[in-house]
Amino acid sequence: MLREDVTEAIRAAVFEELAAVGFARMSIEGIARRAGVGKTAVYRRWKSKLSLVLDLLTAFAVEGLPAPATGSLYGDVRALLEVAAHALRHPVASQVIPDLLVEAARHPEITEAVRATLLDSQRGVVAQVVRDAVERGELARGADADRALDLVVGPLYWRLVVVRDARLPEGYLDDLAHASVAALRA
Amino acid sequence: MLREDVTEAIRAAVFEELAAVGFARMSIEGIARRAGVGKTAVYRRWKSKLSLVLDLLTAFAVEGLPAPATGSLYGDVRALLEVAAHALRHPVASQVIPDLLVEAARHPEITEAVRATLLDSQRGVVAQVVRDAVERGELARGADADRALDLVVGPLYWRLVVVRDARLPEGYLDDLAHASVAALRA
Numbered sequence: 195m196l197r198e199d200v201t202e203a204i205r206a207a208v209f210e211e212l213a214a215v216g217f218a219r220m221s222i223e224g225i226a227r228r229a230g231v232g233k234t235a236v237y238r239r240w241k242s243k244l245s246l247v248l249d250l251l252t253a254f255a256v257e258g259l260p261a262p263a264t265g266s267l268y269g270d271v272r273a274l275l276e277v278a279a280h281a282l283r284h285p286v287a288s289q290v291i292p293d294l295l296v297e298a299a300r301h302p303e304i305t306e307a308v309r310a311t312l313l314d315s316q317r318g319v320v321a322q323v324v325r326d327a328v329e330r331g332e333l334a335r336g337a338d339a340d341r342a343l344d345l346v347v348g349p350l351y352w353r354l355v356v357v358r359d360a361r362l363p364e365g366y367l368d369d370l371a372h373a374s375v376a377a378l379r380a
Numbered sequence: 381m382l383r384e385d386v387t388e389a390i391r392a393a394v395f396e397e398l399a400a401v402g403f404a405r406m407s408i409e410g411i412a413r414r415a416g417v418g419k420t421a422v423y424r425r426w427k428s429k430l431s432l433v434l435d436l437l438t439a440f441a442v443e444g445l446p447a448p449a450t451g452s453l454y455g456d457v458r459a460l461l462e463v464a465a466h467a468l469r470h471p472v473a474s475q476v477i478p479d480l481l482v483e484a485a486r487h488p489e490i491t492e493a494v495r496a497t498l499l500d501s502q503r504g505v506v507a508q509v510v511r512d513a514v515e516r517g518e519l520a521r522g523a524d525a526d527r528a529l530d531l532v533v534g535p536l537y538w539r540l541v542v543v544r545d546a547r548l549p550e551g552y553l554d555d556l557a558h559a560s561v562a563a564l565r566a
Contacts, residue, residue, distance in 0.1 A: 216482060218404035289485055295542065296402055296479045305544065313543060344543075345559055348535030351542060356481065357499060357530075358491065373531055376566030377559035 195231070203229040204236055208246055212290045217247065217297045244301060247294070251307045261322035267332040267378070270323040271346055272371040278316075278347055279367060282354040292355060317343055333378060345377045381417070389415040390422055394432055398476045403433065403483045430487060433480070437493045447508035453518040453564070456509040457532055458557040464502075464533055465553060468540040478541065503529055519564060531563045 195203065207229035211220045220243055226233045240246040262273035281287050291308060298305040321339035328335055349370060353359055381389065393415035397406045406429055412419045426432040448459035467473050477494060484491040507525035514521055535556060539545055 213485075216404055216486075218402055289482065292478050293482045295544075296475065296482060298544070299399075299475055300402075309543075340543075341555070341559075344535040344539050344556075345563070348538035349530040350534070352534035352537050353530050356537060357495075357526075358481075358484075369527070370530075373527075373563035373566045377531070377563040380559045380562030 200231055200235055201239060203231060204239065205250055208250055212293065216293050248303065248307045261319050263326065267327040268371055268375050271374050272367065274323065274346055275350060275367045275371055278350055282351060316347065320346065342378055346374045386417055386421055387425060389417060390425065391436055394436055398479060402479050434489065434493045447505050449512065453513040454557055454561050457560050458553065460509065460532055461536060461553045461557055464536055468537060469546065502533065506532065528564055532560045
């Protein structure tokens with residue numbers, strides 16, 4: 195394998211190991227086995243499983259999303275929910291991030307990395323949606339992006355990740371977009 | 381120790397161990413050590429750490445809450461949020477349940493127990509709040525309790541458990557109650 199292919203194989207193996215056994219039980223040995231490389235190939239690149247996971251999350255976080263810009267607050271919220279529903283069904287969101295949130299209580303380094311991955315990119319997009327809505331007069335000046343993120347993403351996260359209803363009721367995202375817009379404007 | 385005291389000491393130790401090391405790393409040995417009893421005292425009562433945790437969650441779930449019945453939908457939602465904000469700061473909610481949700485993907489038995497603990501009691505309370513609001517004409521007939529739970533508890537869960545802002549902004553719960561009522565009525 196080329197050096198870059200080894201790095202990629204290790205990264206892919208970490209995601210798979212995290213989903214399969216979780217952070218607590220994950221080992222460098224297991225990662226190396228899954229990647230089809232020797233343990234030293236892993237240790238040459240990262241000094242511990244923690245640094246591996248942190249590096250991976252940081253790489254994941256960089257892929258920022260553009261704000262939807264549909265021309266209406268409802269349209270933008272509906273588009274955000276579509277992307278979020280897709281992302282929250284991905285193993286990284288449904289399995290890896292909750293796992294790391296649990297670990298975060300014991301490893302404060304993880305908290306910041308998860309925050310950066312899960313929140314900062316979403317926060318940027320929602321902040322843009324809020325600014326656009328304020329400009330169009332759909333939201334009051336001074337509307338808060340963190341509040342908006344809670345109201346838009348919170349119910350969907352609860353339903354998909356906590357309640358674990360992978361199959362949303364028919365029309366759920368349309369209804370949730372309407373409800374969220376009403377909440378944002380309240 | 382009396383037999384009942386041993387049982388209680390073990391139950392308390394399980395909660396502490398779950399919070400401290402998590403389900404994956406928790407061992408019967410660690411529980412026994414923390415409880416100040418022998419391993420056989422644990423095994424005499426429960427056959428595995430999984431059956432211990434399931435038993436504990438079931439016991440926790442039984443303590444149902446009465447519906448707030450303040451006489452208005454806003455008052456009821458505000459009261460629910462107060463209780464939820466308190467509960468979501470408890471280690472069982474912030475640490476143990478997310479941990480078990482992660483384990484649930486690997487142990488389907490856990491899914492049902494967590495569901496019963498986290499959802500069924502809350503769902504009952506929210507269903508009553510919705511019924512009361514429909515009777516007063518504050519919500520349309522046929523308003524859905526699961527939708528209400530998503531809209532009321534989702535944003536707070538996101539803020540307290542995912543974003544991990546333990547200190548809510550001043551007036552946050554009042555504002556969230558207003559926003560949730562607007563969402564429920566949308």
